[in-house]
Amino acid sequence: MTRALAAYLAVALLIAGAVASDITLADVSVSLMEASGSIVASTSVTGPSTANLGTLDHTRTLKVSLTTSLSAAPGEDFRPQQVFLRLTCRSSQDAAYFAAVKAKDGTLYATAKSADIQKQVGLQSGAYTAAIIVGDTRAAQPLLWTLGEVQVLHAPLDDGSQPAAAPYRAIDRTHKPLLEIVHMHRLPERRAPAVVSVLFTLVAAAPVAIYVAVALQMGANLKGFPSGGGFLAAAGFHLGLLSILGLYLLFWLRLTMVQTLPMLAVLSAVTAAFGSTTLKQATGRGSKLE
């Protein structure tokens, strides 16, 4: 019972003491180090600052070191419960946190690399605001010091450029509209101008016209077309041929093969019969002429 009361009194005294206590920071320095350990840039900070702290690329380490003390007990070793280095991305306000650990000489230091930042906020290069947060239940007032601005660069791509920022959380990628896709339909093939087509139509039709004209010029005629008994056979033969050519046009325009073949069979038979008679007569006439 007595021990419990003593413990209670100790806690009460601690809390009562905390009310008047403030945290004091000293020897606050921000340095950028190469992998070899050599210091590239070092900045001493004596209070909230907006200094340019340099560039933290993928080979460097950002180190913040400081010592802390409690105003109520300035000579005593005081290690606050929270000593965090916070790097907040300017564009997205996402923040990466690094807790300070104690060095052998008693100072507290926190280190940050771009790969560690990537683990917490994803690939976001650019300006980050560095801040140190120091808090403790024994202190009346916690401290939040802005240390300055640091440029964070991640491992570059093959062409030397920085990787593009992408949403860190999968849900931010999957729960948003996707880009619209418009299908590119094939363009119709280029066609010749109408004038060219008409011209070539005339060119294609010209040989037969020229043939007829030349033949008539040379005395071709139809005076030998049979009359009397041979007329019917000759007319039937030529009408049959014309009908077959007409059937060819119909097949092209509207008929199917199945519809066309029976008609062609009938027309062919009739044409062949009339043709046979007509050609016999023509042959006979030819032999008579000889």
Added chain:
Amino acid sequence: MVRPVALLLAATVLCTAAASVAGAEKQSVLVLLDDPALEQSHSTFLKSLSARGYAVTIKPITHKALQLKSWDDWLYDKLVILGSSNELGGAVDVAQVVEFVDAGHDVLLAVDSGVSEELRELSQELGVDVDVRGHAVIDHLGFESQLGGEDHAALLADSVVQSAAVLPGGLQGPVLFRGIALSVPADSETAFLALSGSPTAYSGKPGVAQTDAKLAGGSMGLVALAQLRNNARIAVAGSLDMFSDAAFQAHATSHSGQGLGQVANEAFCAAISKWAFSERGVLRATGLSHRVVSGAEPGAVNPELYRINDEVEFSVHIQECNEGSCRPFKGDDVQVELQMLDPYVRSWLRHDGSGRFSALVKVPDAYGVFKWVVDYRRLGYSYIELTETVPIRPFKHHEYERFILQAYPYYASVASMMAGFMAVGAFFLYTR
């Protein structure tokens, strides 16, 4: 013929029908309490569940006869666990709760810093990681001075998810929180933080110097929600106290002693429990339809086939159901895709204000088995997944363009050959 889309729509409607709490039959909620005293200390929250139309059954979490299902029938529709150090009793274990969720049921899990390993494992299975037992969320710059003056572990949180489906009117005040930190894996496609830590908060052991900063700031969760692929919903809260009557009635005082008015715990807890029990942000899709506007069969509704290059109108009706009433959904970011393995067309669906979403799409000039896909996933809303298969065919041989002017030379050459044949024959046979 029962079309596949009809089955899909039916499934969607079944999954989202949970919004009709005020239906003919009351939905049953099992509440498991870590300590019987919680029934008194959290009575306002528990009574609010009954007031919302649920048949509430309250049992100790360690109850020996505890069971969620009888043979193949689930005994409850929703599960609330106000848990801490005790483990699940009776026939209920992590696997059964996961099975309960897989069957489409909703779970609200609240724990505190004394969380048992079994409840941590359950939370992890549901997609939300809980920090180790004994840790607490601490904020030396944002603690509530009346309740957290000693350990800075009672804090005022106001960083909430920006979603009208979860918190329709936003947060009207800070939320008083004392509990354990949560985290959601970055690759999670289902879980998100409804309430997160302030930029100066961290998770650690009270009174001990923190040597790592694994959980800190805005990526540290205080309350996490998850919308699972089967549209079951999960809420995990890192605090039991935030649901208590004392927290509902508390007035906030900042660490500097400034009064901040009444905390918004009651409204916030009601909001997340309504969301978790599918009373808010539920989307219903019905009446999927597509018709040919111009092309092979103009006016054909839901045709079996499209021809390439057809102009087609796709439409679907979407309603948003909140607290038992459904209204036309007015989202401007609904998309439809026409896919054949990959999307060939992705188009915006425009709504007419009465819930009808439509898009005019020109069918691609590639043929094969295509399908319409509406896969709508937005933070806080239930998912819409609709598919409708419509193959696309090429032109038939007689559907191509005829009598092209550029082909006239070929026609002329054929006619010329016929005429020549007749002329040569006539002149040869009959010239005298």
